Amino acid sequence: MKMNAEHLAELHEAKRLLENPGLAARISNLVGSPIEAAIERLPAPWQKRVGGATEHALQYAMTGALSTLPEGRETAYPRLHKLAAGVSGGVGGVFGLPGLLVDLPLSTVIMLRSIAEIARANGERPQDVETRLECLRVLAMGGPSGGDDAADSGYFAMRIALARAVSDAAQALAARSVNAATAPALLRLIATVAARFQVQVTQKAAAMLVPALGAVGGATINLLFVDHFQNMSRGHFAVRRLERLYGEGMVRRQYEAIVLADEPMGLLT
Numbered sequence: 001m002k003m004n005a006e007h008l009a010e011l012h013e014a015k016r017l018l019e020n021p022g023l024a025a026r027i028s029n030l031v032g033s034p035i036e037a038a039i040e041r042l043p044a045p046w047q048k049r050v051g052g053a054t055e056h057a058l059q060y061a062m063t064g065a066l067s068t069l070p071e072g073r074e075t076a077y078p079r080l081h082k083l084a085a086g087v088s089g090g091v092g093g094v095f096g097l098p099g100l101l102v103d104l105p106l107s108t109v110i111m112l113r114s115i116a117e118i119a120r121a122n123g124e125r126p127q128d129v130e131t132r133l134e135c136l137r138v139l140a141m142g143g144p145s146g147g148d149d150a151a152d153s154g155y156f157a158m159r160i161a162l163a164r165a166v167s168d169a170a171q172a173l174a175a176r177s178v179n180a181a182t183a184p185a186l187l188r189l190i191a192t193v194a195a196r197f198q199v200q201v202t203q204k205a206a207a208m209l210v211p212a213l214g215a216v217g218g219a220t221i222n223l224l225f226v227d228h229f230q231n232m233s234r235g236h237f238a239v240r241r242l243e244r245l246y247g248e249g250m251v252r253r254q255y256e257a258i259v260l261a262d263e264p265m266g267l268l269t
Contacts, residue, residue: 001246001250003242003246003250003254007242007245007246008254010238011238011239011242011251011254011258012258013235013238014234014235014236014239014242014255015155015235015255015258015259015262016235017231017232017234017235018141018154018155018232018235018236019154019155019259020231042202042205046205047202047205049101050198050201050202050205051194051198053100053101053104053105053201054104054198054201055190055191055194055198056105057104057108057109058136058139058190058193058194058197059187059190060105060108060109061105061108061111061112062112062132062136062186062190100201100205103222104201107222107225107226108139110226111225111226111229112135112136112139114226114229114230114233115135115138115139115229115230115233116131116132116135118230118234118237119131119135119233119237121237122237122238122240122241123241123244124240129170129173129174130170133169133170133173134166134236134237134240135233136189136190136193137159137162137166137193137236138229138232138233138236139196139229140158140162140192140193140196140197141155141158141229141232141236142196142197142199142200155235155239155255156252156256162189162192162193165185165188165189165192166189168185168188169185169188171185172184172185172186173185204221204225239251239255
């Protein structure tokens with residue numbers, strides 16, 4: 001079955017969202033200096049604390065953000081979640097790095113809730129185990145890496161890398177209950193996602209070392225976070241919706257053809 005023009009346009013838009021530069025570049029633009037240099041200034045004890053806080057925030061968000069989201073193909077409200085995340089980041093920004101540990105669980109719940117609403121708007125069922133795990137997967141999407149090529153694009157490479165962990169967690173939860181938050185397979189998945197998501201949180205922590213960033217800067221960084229993951233979720237769940245219509249293999253081949261066509265060499269051939 002050939003993809004129609006409307007769906008092909010949606011896949012082009014999904015590719016644009018998913019293959020855009022990651023959070024590091026956007027935070028660097030805000031801070032005004034390379035984020036890598038700021039990360040080097042982050043005290044070692046804080047890097048460890050950020051790692052533990054990130055994993056706990058994801059566990060809390062998985063049980064708190066999705067449990068009250070009703071079924072139905074309803075409209076998502078991204079601006080409301082951006083406002084809430086901005087307020088949370090602003091309050092946290094007043095207190096610098098200590099404020100991050102307070103802001104992180106709340107902002108993670110806000111982001112995951114927004115991701116779930118976008119999933120629901122694309123025909124997903126928020127109460128399904130698979131949907132919850134796919135929402136968690138989105139938080140591992142920091143943006144494409146420089147090593148990804150057209151044949152193995154950043155988005156699909158990330159999906160493949162997490163596929164086994166997602167599958168194991170889904171089987172474990174289906175065998176027990178959707179709320180079995182302590183299932184070993186789910187904890188392994190959360191740890192895997194946390195390792196990727198922590199990179200983004202560490203960038204946020206490093207940016208908070210910038211003098212006079214304060215509440216306005218904390219709010220702005222949270223807005224960057226929410227905007228980024230809303231874009232990732234729009235792209236990801238649009239791809240999944242098209243996969244339900246055309247099959248995973250066809251959508252991936254078409255997606256990679258779009259990536260190849262957008263490469264400089266692809267445009268010349």
